[in-house]
Amino acid sequence: MDITVRRGTSADVAGLAALAAQIFRETFAADNTPEDMALHLAAAYGLVQQGRELADPHITTLLADASGELVGYAQVREGPAPACVTGEAALELWRLYVERAWHGRGVAQELMSCIEREARQRGARTLWLGVWERNERAKAFYRKWGFEDVGSHVFLVGNDAQTDRIFARALLPGRSAQNG
Numbered sequence: 001m002d003i004t005v006r007r008g009t010s011a012d013v014a015g016l017a018a019l020a021a022q023i024f025r026e027t028f029a030a031d032n033t034p035e036d037m038a039l040h041l042a043a044a045y046g047l048v049q050q051g052r053e054l055a056d057p058h059i060t061t062l063l064a065d066a067s068g069e070l071v072g073y074a075q076v077r078e079g080p081a082p083a084c085v086t087g088e089a090a091l092e093l094w095r096l097y098v099e100r101a102w103h104g105r106g107v108a109q110e111l112m113s114c115i116e117r118e119a120r121q122r123g124a125r126t127l128w129l130g131v132w133e134r135n136e137r138a139k140a141f142y143r144k145w146g147f148e149d150v151g152s153h154v155f156l157v158g159n160d161a162q163t164d165r166i167f168a169r170a171l172l173p174g175r176s177a178q179n180g
Contacts, residue, residue, distance in 0.1 A: 003107055005114045008061035008073070013051045016061065019070045021045040023097040028157065031134065036158025060122075062114050064098065064107050072098035074111040076118055076127075084151025085168045087126025091119045094129070112145055116171060125171055130155060130164035142167045 008016055021041050029037050043049075053059050053075065064072035074096040081090035093115055098107045119127050130153060131138045139149075147167035155164040 002066070003071070003105075003110050004065045005062050005110055006065060008054050008063050010051065010054055012061075012063060012070075013047055013054060015070050016054070016063065016073060017045055017047050017050040019073060019099070020050065020095075020097065023072075023099055026100055027097070027135075028132075032157050032160060036160045039158035040156070059094070060118050062111060062118065064102075064111055066102070066107075071102045072096075072107045072111055074115050076115055076122070078122070081126075081128055081168075082151060082153055082166055084166050085126065085128045086150075087128075087168060087170055089123055089125040090128050090168070091122060091124035091126070092129060093119075093127055096129075108141060119171055120173070126168055127171055128166060128168035130166055133163045133165050139165065139167070145169070 024041065024045065025037065032040075054061055056077075058078040060076050062074045063070055064074075075094045077092050077094045079092060081092065096108065096111055096115070098111070116127070127147075128150075129142065129147070131142060132155065133152070146169045148169060149165050150168045151166040152163050153166060154161045156162070
């Protein structure tokens, strides 16, 4: 099945809100209390929040579409990087999520390639992200793309302060980490 990656628009608010909450829940619910999950989902995902994100010029949302069905998404956002990110012109890969049924089918790789292009178009020379310290699958994925662990920060899920590892890498002009 062909995957198309496209920019999210205001018409995607409901689909993005539903997809984002579903993926976060299926990825992290088993490791968090129902109360903390509910608080996080209410604060981070929903029609109002996704509408704001889609309208924000400092955030780019890319949607992975498989024959009209949203199966993943990624977002980059401008803003200050943590002190452990020392590369110049840093841009945050804020979110990259793929529905579990689509894992291993190239969706994450396609999203990452599109994120790299978007970051370069925005003038970024460094890409950084936070990934939960216990998410070994995600850490392995980012390492394959040339990211290195450079530090940590706190990520709140509801009232639970968790540790995210900060990964960063330089963006080479015109080349992805996957193709050398």
